[in-house]
Amino acid sequence: MNYTLNQLRVFAKVVENESVTKASEVLHMTQPAVSIQLKKFQDQFEIPLTEIIGKRLYVTEFGRTIAEIAKNILSESEALQYKTKEFKGLLTGTLRIASASTGKYVMPYFLSAFSTSNPNVNLILDVSNKEHVVQGLKNNEIDFALVSVLPTDVEVHEELLVENKLFLISSREKIDSSKPLIFREKGSATRMAMDTYYGEKSRQKSIELTSNEAVKQAVISGLGYSILPLIGIKNELSNGELHIIPTKGLPVTTQWRLIWLKQKKLSPVSEAYLDFLRNHKDEIIREKFDWYDTYEHV
Incomplete structure:
Protein backbone atom coordinates (compact mmCIF):
# COMPACT_ATOMS: atom_id res chain seq x y z
CA MET A 1 0.00 0.00 0.00
CA ASN A 2 1.47 3.32 -1.09
CA TYR A 3 -0.92 6.15 -0.23
CA THR A 4 0.11 9.79 0.18
CA LEU A 5 -0.89 12.29 2.82
CA ASN A 6 -2.59 14.32 0.10
CA GLN A 7 -4.74 11.32 -0.83
CA LEU A 8 -5.69 10.85 2.82
CA ARG A 9 -6.57 14.52 3.11
CA VAL A 10 -8.70 14.44 -0.04
CA PHE A 11 -10.49 11.26 0.98
CA ALA A 12 -11.22 12.59 4.48
CA LYS A 13 -12.78 15.76 3.01
CA VAL A 14 -14.84 13.80 0.50
CA VAL A 15 -16.21 11.67 3.33
CA GLU A 16 -16.82 14.69 5.54
CA ASN A 17 -18.77 16.50 2.80
CA GLU A 18 -20.14 13.40 1.03
CA SER A 19 -19.45 15.23 -2.19
CA VAL A 20 -16.50 15.61 -4.56
CA THR A 21 -17.74 19.08 -5.52
CA LYS A 22 -17.92 20.35 -1.94
CA ALA A 23 -14.60 18.71 -1.05
CA SER A 24 -12.93 20.45 -3.99
CA GLU A 25 -14.24 23.82 -2.78
CA VAL A 26 -12.97 23.26 0.76
CA LEU A 27 -9.58 22.02 -0.48
CA HIS A 28 -9.30 24.76 -3.14
CA MET A 29 -8.76 22.09 -5.80
CA THR A 30 -10.49 21.41 -9.08
CA GLN A 31 -13.09 18.63 -9.16
CA PRO A 32 -11.03 16.55 -11.62
CA ALA A 33 -7.99 16.81 -9.33
CA VAL A 34 -10.02 15.59 -6.36
CA SER A 35 -11.51 12.76 -8.42
CA ILE A 36 -8.04 11.64 -9.54
CA GLN A 37 -6.69 11.55 -5.99
CA LEU A 38 -9.82 9.72 -4.80
CA LYS A 39 -9.42 7.09 -7.55
CA LYS A 40 -5.71 6.60 -6.78
CA PHE A 41 -6.57 6.06 -3.13
CA GLN A 42 -9.44 3.68 -3.98
CA ASP A 43 -7.16 1.63 -6.27
CA GLN A 44 -5.22 0.51 -3.19
CA PHE A 45 -8.27 -1.27 -1.73
CA GLU A 46 -10.21 -4.24 -3.01
CA ILE A 47 -13.33 -3.10 -1.13
CA PRO A 48 -15.21 0.03 -2.33
CA LEU A 49 -14.76 3.15 -0.21
CA THR A 50 -17.58 5.05 -1.92
CA GLU A 51 -20.36 4.31 -4.37
CA ILE A 52 -22.49 6.38 -6.72
CA ILE A 53 -26.26 5.83 -6.65
CA GLY A 54 -28.09 8.02 -9.11
CA LYS A 55 -25.91 11.11 -9.12
CA ARG A 56 -25.17 11.07 -5.40
CA LEU A 57 -22.00 9.85 -3.71
CA TYR A 58 -22.38 7.54 -0.71
CA VAL A 59 -19.61 6.45 1.65
CA THR A 60 -19.57 2.72 2.41
CA GLU A 61 -19.21 1.36 5.92
CA PHE A 62 -15.67 0.29 5.04
CA GLY A 63 -15.00 3.78 3.67
CA ARG A 64 -16.05 5.42 6.94
CA THR A 65 -13.74 3.10 8.87
CA ILE A 66 -10.83 4.05 6.60
CA ALA A 67 -11.77 7.74 6.92
CA GLU A 68 -11.41 7.58 10.71
CA ILE A 69 -7.96 6.02 10.33
CA ALA A 70 -7.06 8.67 7.76
CA LYS A 71 -8.03 11.46 10.17
CA ASN A 72 -5.84 9.94 12.87
CA ILE A 73 -2.88 9.68 10.49
CA LEU A 74 -3.33 13.29 9.38
CA SER A 75 -3.52 14.41 13.00
CA GLU A 76 -0.30 12.57 13.85
CA SER A 77 1.35 13.99 10.75
CA GLU A 78 0.43 17.49 11.85
CA ALA A 79 1.88 16.82 15.28
CA LEU A 80 5.18 15.73 13.71
CA GLN A 81 5.54 19.10 12.00
CA TYR A 82 5.79 20.84 15.34
CA LYS A 83 8.04 18.50 17.32
CA THR A 84 11.32 20.25 16.49
CA LYS A 85 9.96 23.60 17.63
CA GLU A 86 8.51 22.04 20.78
CA PHE A 87 11.97 20.77 21.72
CA LYS A 88 13.18 24.35 21.39
CA GLY A 89 10.64 25.35 24.02
CA LEU A 90 8.21 27.08 21.64
CA LEU A 91 4.44 26.63 21.78
CA THR A 92 3.33 25.10 18.49
CA GLY A 93 0.21 23.60 17.00
CA THR A 94 -3.14 24.75 15.64
CA LEU A 95 -5.93 26.55 17.47
CA ARG A 96 -9.32 26.03 15.83
CA ILE A 97 -12.17 28.35 16.78
CA ALA A 98 -15.62 28.78 15.23
CA SER A 99 -17.58 31.95 15.89
CA ALA A 100 -21.19 32.98 15.43
CA SER A 101 -21.29 35.68 12.76
CA THR A 102 -21.46 38.74 15.01
CA GLY A 103 -18.61 37.28 17.05
CA LYS A 104 -16.25 38.49 14.32
CA TYR A 105 -16.44 41.87 16.10
CA VAL A 106 -15.42 40.20 19.39
CA MET A 107 -13.11 37.24 18.92
CA PRO A 108 -10.15 38.92 17.16
CA TYR A 109 -9.54 41.16 20.18
CA PHE A 110 -9.18 38.09 22.39
CA LEU A 111 -6.76 36.46 19.94
CA SER A 112 -4.43 39.25 18.85
CA ALA A 113 -2.00 39.34 21.78
CA PHE A 114 -1.95 35.54 22.09
CA SER A 115 -1.14 35.16 18.40
CA THR A 116 1.60 37.79 18.59
CA SER A 117 3.19 36.09 21.61
CA ASN A 118 3.05 32.65 19.97
CA PRO A 119 4.08 33.05 16.33
CA ASN A 120 4.40 29.28 15.81
CA VAL A 121 0.73 28.66 16.60
CA ASN A 122 -1.50 28.39 13.54
CA LEU A 123 -4.92 29.99 13.97
CA ILE A 124 -8.09 28.91 12.18
CA LEU A 125 -11.13 31.13 12.82
CA ASP A 126 -14.33 30.10 11.04
CA VAL A 127 -17.29 32.50 11.09
CA SER A 128 -20.79 31.14 10.48
CA ASN A 129 -24.25 31.22 12.05
CA LYS A 130 -24.87 29.71 15.48
CA GLU A 131 -26.39 26.50 14.15
CA HIS A 132 -23.32 25.63 12.06
CA VAL A 133 -20.93 26.66 14.83
CA VAL A 134 -22.59 24.36 17.36
CA GLN A 135 -22.64 21.50 14.85
CA GLY A 136 -18.91 21.90 14.33
CA LEU A 137 -18.43 21.70 18.08
CA LYS A 138 -20.53 18.53 18.34
CA ASN A 139 -18.51 16.95 15.52
CA ASN A 140 -15.29 17.74 17.42
CA GLU A 141 -14.01 19.68 14.39
CA ILE A 142 -12.95 22.68 16.48
CA ASP A 143 -11.35 23.40 19.85
CA PHE A 144 -13.62 26.26 20.91
CA ALA A 145 -16.81 27.99 19.81
CA LEU A 146 -17.81 31.59 20.44
CA VAL A 147 -21.58 31.89 20.97
CA SER A 148 -23.99 34.24 22.70
CA VAL A 149 -26.55 31.55 23.56
CA LEU A 150 -25.58 28.23 25.15
CA PRO A 151 -26.59 25.11 23.21
CA THR A 152 -29.02 22.92 25.16
CA ASP A 153 -28.24 19.54 23.63
CA VAL A 154 -24.53 19.19 24.37
CA GLU A 155 -22.51 19.45 27.59
CA VAL A 156 -19.91 22.21 27.51
CA HIS A 157 -17.55 24.22 29.67
CA GLU A 158 -17.64 27.99 29.21
CA GLU A 159 -15.55 31.10 29.72
CA LEU A 160 -17.61 34.32 29.82
CA LEU A 161 -16.33 37.26 27.79
CA VAL A 162 -18.41 40.40 27.08
CA GLU A 163 -22.12 41.20 27.06
CA GLN A 255 -23.34 37.03 26.98
CA TRP A 256 -20.59 36.22 24.54
CA ARG A 257 -18.86 33.10 25.80
CA LEU A 258 -16.18 30.72 24.64
CA ILE A 259 -17.36 27.12 24.98
CA TRP A 260 -15.78 23.69 24.53
CA LEU A 261 -16.93 20.09 24.93
CA LYS A 262 -16.85 18.79 28.49
CA GLN A 263 -15.40 15.46 27.40
CA LYS A 264 -12.76 17.00 25.10
CA LYS A 265 -9.10 16.54 25.97
CA LEU A 266 -7.59 19.94 25.25
CA SER A 267 -4.32 20.19 23.35
CA PRO A 268 -1.35 22.09 24.87
CA VAL A 269 -2.18 25.01 22.56
CA SER A 270 -5.81 25.06 23.72
CA GLU A 271 -4.74 24.89 27.37
CA ALA A 272 -2.29 27.75 26.82
CA TYR A 273 -4.98 29.85 25.15
CA LEU A 274 -7.40 29.31 28.02
CA ASP A 275 -4.71 30.38 30.51
CA PHE A 276 -4.06 33.49 28.41
CA LEU A 277 -7.76 34.29 28.21
CA ARG A 278 -8.35 33.95 31.94
CA ASN A 279 -5.33 36.12 32.76
CA HIS A 280 -5.97 38.89 30.22
CA LYS A 281 -9.68 39.05 29.38
CA ASP A 282 -10.51 41.77 31.94
CA GLU A 283 -7.73 43.95 30.56
CA ILE A 284 -8.91 43.38 26.98
CA ILE A 285 -12.50 44.24 27.90
CA ARG A 286 -11.39 47.50 29.55
CA GLU A 287 -9.24 48.52 26.60
CA LYS A 288 -11.42 47.44 23.68
CA PHE A 289 -15.02 47.46 24.88
CA ASP A 290 -15.32 50.43 27.24
CA TRP A 291 -17.41 52.26 24.60
CA TYR A 292 -20.21 49.82 25.41
CA ASP A 293 -20.99 51.89 28.52
CA THR A 294 -21.93 54.87 26.33
CA TYR A 295 -25.06 53.04 25.26
CA GLU A 296 -25.86 51.37 28.58
CA HIS A 297 -28.90 53.50 29.30
CA VAL A 298 -30.14 54.53 25.88
Whole structure:
Protein backbone atom coordinates (compact mmCIF):
# COMPACT_ATOMS: atom_id res chain seq x y z
CA MET A 1 0.00 0.00 0.00
CA ASN A 2 1.47 3.32 -1.09
CA TYR A 3 -0.92 6.15 -0.23
CA THR A 4 0.11 9.79 0.18
CA LEU A 5 -0.89 12.29 2.82
CA ASN A 6 -2.59 14.32 0.10
CA GLN A 7 -4.74 11.32 -0.83
CA LEU A 8 -5.69 10.85 2.82
CA ARG A 9 -6.57 14.52 3.11
CA VAL A 10 -8.70 14.44 -0.04
CA PHE A 11 -10.49 11.26 0.98
CA ALA A 12 -11.22 12.59 4.48
CA LYS A 13 -12.78 15.76 3.01
CA VAL A 14 -14.84 13.80 0.50
CA VAL A 15 -16.21 11.67 3.33
CA GLU A 16 -16.82 14.69 5.54
CA ASN A 17 -18.77 16.50 2.80
CA GLU A 18 -20.14 13.40 1.03
CA SER A 19 -19.45 15.23 -2.19
CA VAL A 20 -16.50 15.61 -4.56
CA THR A 21 -17.74 19.08 -5.52
CA LYS A 22 -17.92 20.35 -1.94
CA ALA A 23 -14.60 18.71 -1.05
CA SER A 24 -12.93 20.45 -3.99
CA GLU A 25 -14.24 23.82 -2.78
CA VAL A 26 -12.97 23.26 0.76
CA LEU A 27 -9.58 22.02 -0.48
CA HIS A 28 -9.30 24.76 -3.14
CA MET A 29 -8.76 22.09 -5.80
CA THR A 30 -10.49 21.41 -9.08
CA GLN A 31 -13.09 18.63 -9.16
CA PRO A 32 -11.03 16.55 -11.62
CA ALA A 33 -7.99 16.81 -9.33
CA VAL A 34 -10.02 15.59 -6.36
CA SER A 35 -11.51 12.76 -8.42
CA ILE A 36 -8.04 11.64 -9.54
CA GLN A 37 -6.69 11.55 -5.99
CA LEU A 38 -9.82 9.72 -4.80
CA LYS A 39 -9.42 7.09 -7.55
CA LYS A 40 -5.71 6.60 -6.78
CA PHE A 41 -6.57 6.06 -3.13
CA GLN A 42 -9.44 3.68 -3.98
CA ASP A 43 -7.16 1.63 -6.27
CA GLN A 44 -5.22 0.51 -3.19
CA PHE A 45 -8.27 -1.27 -1.73
CA GLU A 46 -10.21 -4.24 -3.01
CA ILE A 47 -13.33 -3.10 -1.13
CA PRO A 48 -15.21 0.03 -2.33
CA LEU A 49 -14.76 3.15 -0.21
CA THR A 50 -17.58 5.05 -1.92
CA GLU A 51 -20.36 4.31 -4.37
CA ILE A 52 -22.49 6.38 -6.72
CA ILE A 53 -26.26 5.83 -6.65
CA GLY A 54 -28.09 8.02 -9.11
CA LYS A 55 -25.91 11.11 -9.12
CA ARG A 56 -25.17 11.07 -5.40
CA LEU A 57 -22.00 9.85 -3.71
CA TYR A 58 -22.38 7.54 -0.71
CA VAL A 59 -19.61 6.45 1.65
CA THR A 60 -19.57 2.72 2.41
CA GLU A 61 -19.21 1.36 5.92
CA PHE A 62 -15.67 0.29 5.04
CA GLY A 63 -15.00 3.78 3.67
CA ARG A 64 -16.05 5.42 6.94
CA THR A 65 -13.74 3.10 8.87
CA ILE A 66 -10.83 4.05 6.60
CA ALA A 67 -11.77 7.74 6.92
CA GLU A 68 -11.41 7.58 10.71
CA ILE A 69 -7.96 6.02 10.33
CA ALA A 70 -7.06 8.67 7.76
CA LYS A 71 -8.03 11.46 10.17
CA ASN A 72 -5.84 9.94 12.87
CA ILE A 73 -2.88 9.68 10.49
CA LEU A 74 -3.33 13.29 9.38
CA SER A 75 -3.52 14.41 13.00
CA GLU A 76 -0.30 12.57 13.85
CA SER A 77 1.35 13.99 10.75
CA GLU A 78 0.43 17.49 11.85
CA ALA A 79 1.88 16.82 15.28
CA LEU A 80 5.18 15.73 13.71
CA GLN A 81 5.54 19.10 12.00
CA TYR A 82 5.79 20.84 15.34
CA LYS A 83 8.04 18.50 17.32
CA THR A 84 11.32 20.25 16.49
CA LYS A 85 9.96 23.60 17.63
CA GLU A 86 8.51 22.04 20.78
CA PHE A 87 11.97 20.77 21.72
CA LYS A 88 13.18 24.35 21.39
CA GLY A 89 10.64 25.35 24.02
CA LEU A 90 8.21 27.08 21.64
CA LEU A 91 4.44 26.63 21.78
CA THR A 92 3.33 25.10 18.49
CA GLY A 93 0.21 23.60 17.00
CA THR A 94 -3.14 24.75 15.64
CA LEU A 95 -5.93 26.55 17.47
CA ARG A 96 -9.32 26.03 15.83
CA ILE A 97 -12.17 28.35 16.78
CA ALA A 98 -15.62 28.78 15.23
CA SER A 99 -17.58 31.95 15.89
CA ALA A 100 -21.19 32.98 15.43
CA SER A 101 -21.29 35.68 12.76
CA THR A 102 -21.46 38.74 15.01
CA GLY A 103 -18.61 37.28 17.05
CA LYS A 104 -16.25 38.49 14.32
CA TYR A 105 -16.44 41.87 16.10
CA VAL A 106 -15.42 40.20 19.39
CA MET A 107 -13.11 37.24 18.92
CA PRO A 108 -10.15 38.92 17.16
CA TYR A 109 -9.54 41.16 20.18
CA PHE A 110 -9.18 38.09 22.39
CA LEU A 111 -6.76 36.46 19.94
CA SER A 112 -4.43 39.25 18.85
CA ALA A 113 -2.00 39.34 21.78
CA PHE A 114 -1.95 35.54 22.09
CA SER A 115 -1.14 35.16 18.40
CA THR A 116 1.60 37.79 18.59
CA SER A 117 3.19 36.09 21.61
CA ASN A 118 3.05 32.65 19.97
CA PRO A 119 4.08 33.05 16.33
CA ASN A 120 4.40 29.28 15.81
CA VAL A 121 0.73 28.66 16.60
CA ASN A 122 -1.50 28.39 13.54
CA LEU A 123 -4.92 29.99 13.97
CA ILE A 124 -8.09 28.91 12.18
CA LEU A 125 -11.13 31.13 12.82
CA ASP A 126 -14.33 30.10 11.04
CA VAL A 127 -17.29 32.50 11.09
CA SER A 128 -20.79 31.14 10.48
CA ASN A 129 -24.25 31.22 12.05
CA LYS A 130 -24.87 29.71 15.48
CA GLU A 131 -26.39 26.50 14.15
CA HIS A 132 -23.32 25.63 12.06
CA VAL A 133 -20.93 26.66 14.83
CA VAL A 134 -22.59 24.36 17.36
CA GLN A 135 -22.64 21.50 14.85
CA GLY A 136 -18.91 21.90 14.33
CA LEU A 137 -18.43 21.70 18.08
CA LYS A 138 -20.53 18.53 18.34
CA ASN A 139 -18.51 16.95 15.52
CA ASN A 140 -15.29 17.74 17.42
CA GLU A 141 -14.01 19.68 14.39
CA ILE A 142 -12.95 22.68 16.48
CA ASP A 143 -11.35 23.40 19.85
CA PHE A 144 -13.62 26.26 20.91
CA ALA A 145 -16.81 27.99 19.81
CA LEU A 146 -17.81 31.59 20.44
CA VAL A 147 -21.58 31.89 20.97
CA SER A 148 -23.99 34.24 22.70
CA VAL A 149 -26.55 31.55 23.56
CA LEU A 150 -25.58 28.23 25.15
CA PRO A 151 -26.59 25.11 23.21
CA THR A 152 -29.02 22.92 25.16
CA ASP A 153 -28.24 19.54 23.63
CA VAL A 154 -24.53 19.19 24.37
CA GLU A 155 -22.51 19.45 27.59
CA VAL A 156 -19.91 22.21 27.51
CA HIS A 157 -17.55 24.22 29.67
CA GLU A 158 -17.64 27.99 29.21
CA GLU A 159 -15.55 31.10 29.72
CA LEU A 160 -17.61 34.32 29.82
CA LEU A 161 -16.33 37.26 27.79
CA VAL A 162 -18.41 40.40 27.08
CA GLU A 163 -22.12 41.20 27.06
CA ASN A 164 -24.07 41.04 23.82
CA LYS A 165 -26.69 43.79 23.70
CA LEU A 166 -29.32 43.92 20.97
CA PHE A 167 -31.20 47.17 20.24
CA LEU A 168 -33.93 48.25 17.87
CA ILE A 169 -32.15 50.04 15.03
CA SER A 170 -33.36 52.41 12.31
CA SER A 171 -31.78 54.76 9.77
CA ARG A 172 -33.92 57.53 11.27
CA GLU A 173 -34.53 58.68 14.83
CA LYS A 174 -38.09 57.32 14.68
CA ILE A 175 -39.51 54.09 13.31
CA ASP A 176 -41.45 54.35 10.06
CA SER A 177 -44.22 51.78 10.68
CA SER A 178 -44.82 51.45 6.94
CA LYS A 179 -41.39 49.86 6.57
CA PRO A 180 -40.89 46.10 7.07
CA LEU A 181 -39.08 44.44 9.94
CA ILE A 182 -35.84 42.82 8.78
CA PHE A 183 -34.93 39.43 10.25
CA ARG A 184 -31.87 37.20 10.22
CA GLU A 185 -32.26 33.65 8.91
CA LYS A 186 -33.47 30.87 11.19
CA GLY A 187 -30.63 29.26 13.13
CA SER A 188 -28.88 32.52 14.03
CA ALA A 189 -28.76 33.80 17.61
CA THR A 190 -29.97 37.25 16.49
CA ARG A 191 -33.05 35.65 14.90
CA MET A 192 -33.73 33.73 18.11
CA ALA A 193 -33.58 36.98 20.09
CA MET A 194 -35.97 38.70 17.70
CA ASP A 195 -38.44 35.80 17.71
CA THR A 196 -38.35 35.78 21.51
CA TYR A 197 -38.93 39.53 21.71
CA TYR A 198 -41.73 39.75 19.15
CA GLY A 199 -43.32 36.44 20.10
CA GLU A 200 -46.37 35.58 18.03
CA LYS A 201 -47.20 39.18 17.14
CA SER A 202 -48.48 39.53 13.59
CA ARG A 203 -45.84 40.61 11.08
CA GLN A 204 -47.71 41.42 7.88
CA LYS A 205 -44.55 42.44 6.07
CA SER A 206 -41.02 41.31 6.82
CA ILE A 207 -37.69 40.64 5.11
CA GLU A 208 -35.22 37.84 5.89
CA LEU A 209 -31.48 38.20 5.22
CA THR A 210 -28.60 35.81 5.88
CA SER A 211 -26.08 37.94 7.79
CA ASN A 212 -26.04 40.79 10.29
CA GLU A 213 -23.90 42.76 7.85
CA ALA A 214 -26.60 42.42 5.19
CA VAL A 215 -29.28 43.44 7.71
CA LYS A 216 -27.20 46.45 8.77
CA GLN A 217 -26.77 47.67 5.19
CA ALA A 218 -30.47 47.16 4.50
CA VAL A 219 -31.40 49.29 7.52
CA ILE A 220 -28.89 52.00 6.53
CA SER A 221 -30.47 52.13 3.07
CA GLY A 222 -33.89 52.76 4.63
CA LEU A 223 -35.30 49.42 3.52
CA GLY A 224 -36.66 48.67 6.99
CA TYR A 225 -35.71 48.37 10.65
CA SER A 226 -34.35 45.58 12.79
CA ILE A 227 -32.92 44.42 16.10
CA LEU A 228 -29.13 44.22 15.88
CA PRO A 229 -26.20 43.55 18.23
CA LEU A 230 -24.61 46.78 19.42
CA ILE A 231 -21.14 45.30 18.95
CA GLY A 232 -21.45 45.43 15.15
CA ILE A 233 -22.76 48.97 14.64
CA LYS A 234 -20.31 51.19 16.56
CA ASN A 235 -19.12 53.17 13.53
CA GLU A 236 -22.58 53.57 12.04
CA LEU A 237 -23.91 54.98 15.32
CA SER A 238 -20.98 57.41 15.51
CA ASN A 239 -21.47 58.79 12.00
CA GLY A 240 -25.26 58.95 12.24
CA GLU A 241 -26.07 56.32 9.65
CA LEU A 242 -27.96 54.32 12.29
CA HIS A 243 -29.96 55.26 15.37
CA ILE A 244 -30.96 53.29 18.44
CA ILE A 245 -34.71 53.53 19.05
CA PRO A 246 -35.49 53.44 22.80
CA THR A 247 -37.97 50.59 23.18
CA LYS A 248 -39.62 48.89 26.14
CA GLY A 249 -38.05 45.49 26.81
CA LEU A 250 -34.85 46.34 24.95
CA PRO A 251 -31.97 45.86 24.87
CA VAL A 252 -32.05 42.09 24.88
CA THR A 253 -28.86 41.15 26.69
CA THR A 254 -27.00 37.88 26.38
CA GLN A 255 -23.34 37.03 26.98
CA TRP A 256 -20.59 36.22 24.54
CA ARG A 257 -18.86 33.10 25.80
CA LEU A 258 -16.18 30.72 24.64
CA ILE A 259 -17.36 27.12 24.98
CA TRP A 260 -15.78 23.69 24.53
CA LEU A 261 -16.93 20.09 24.93
CA LYS A 262 -16.85 18.79 28.49
CA GLN A 263 -15.40 15.46 27.40
CA LYS A 264 -12.76 17.00 25.10
CA LYS A 265 -9.10 16.54 25.97
CA LEU A 266 -7.59 19.94 25.25
CA SER A 267 -4.32 20.19 23.35
CA PRO A 268 -1.35 22.09 24.87
CA VAL A 269 -2.18 25.01 22.56
CA SER A 270 -5.81 25.06 23.72
CA GLU A 271 -4.74 24.89 27.37
CA ALA A 272 -2.29 27.75 26.82
CA TYR A 273 -4.98 29.85 25.15
CA LEU A 274 -7.40 29.31 28.02
CA ASP A 275 -4.71 30.38 30.51
CA PHE A 276 -4.06 33.49 28.41
CA LEU A 277 -7.76 34.29 28.21
CA ARG A 278 -8.35 33.95 31.94
CA ASN A 279 -5.33 36.12 32.76
CA HIS A 280 -5.97 38.89 30.22
CA LYS A 281 -9.68 39.05 29.38
CA ASP A 282 -10.51 41.77 31.94
CA GLU A 283 -7.73 43.95 30.56
CA ILE A 284 -8.91 43.38 26.98
CA ILE A 285 -12.50 44.24 27.90
CA ARG A 286 -11.39 47.50 29.55
CA GLU A 287 -9.24 48.52 26.60
CA LYS A 288 -11.42 47.44 23.68
CA PHE A 289 -15.02 47.46 24.88
CA ASP A 290 -15.32 50.43 27.24
CA TRP A 291 -17.41 52.26 24.60
CA TYR A 292 -20.21 49.82 25.41
CA ASP A 293 -20.99 51.89 28.52
CA THR A 294 -21.93 54.87 26.33
CA TYR A 295 -25.06 53.04 25.26
CA GLU A 296 -25.86 51.37 28.58
CA HIS A 297 -28.90 53.50 29.30
CA VAL A 298 -30.14 54.53 25.88
